[in-house]
Amino acid sequence: SYELTQPPSVSVSPGQTARITCSGDSLPKQYTYWYQQKPGQAPVLLIYKDSERPPGIPERFSGSFSGTTLTLTISGVHAEDEADYYCQSADSSGRVFGTGTKVTVL
């Protein structure tokens, strides 16, 4: 299996842009996904196949990929975006989650 590395924390003011990175050697070969998890709740799928949004996910959430790094961008951060965010990918041996990033809205 392989590892997906995220920064432990990101702080952002309301209305500003938050960027969360996810890096791993296997990323160029696999799609990657993003989840949001608020305290005491189950995760919610935000982004699939690197940059697609499921129905109901606000447009301020977007995903992009460059080299071996995937980025989740939250444009115009709202107070309710304060949460933990996880990337996730898969290979022939199974699935793997990133280390997680706590986003704090100042």
Add this chain to the structure above:
Amino acid sequence: EVQLLESGGGLVQPGGSLRLSCAASGFTFSDYAMSWVRQAPGKGLEWVSSIGDRGGGKYDADFVKGRFTISRDNSRNTLYLQMTSLRVEDTALYFCAKDFDGDHAFDVWGQGTMVTVSS
């Protein structure tokens, strides 16, 4: 409404066994691969095991091989995780999750069932 409801968690001694269940409703259960994901208290998400829509295509994380067995009963719309030789480090909230349209993402999650391994 699409829903997953886990049950079967509890307190167990090291070396003990538990069987978790996940009852699915609101979608055609037999059309989707399913998985278990866990989260230790205060820690991140950790994939445990996945099973294909018809019960084949099983994949397990390295840390559970030989100890946990994933299975499903499509006639009962239920996913299972049989856990044996439990360790203190298996203490976690165990989520059941549905695969997203044949992709490797998870689009529906249950609320989880807590497993505590302690003497």
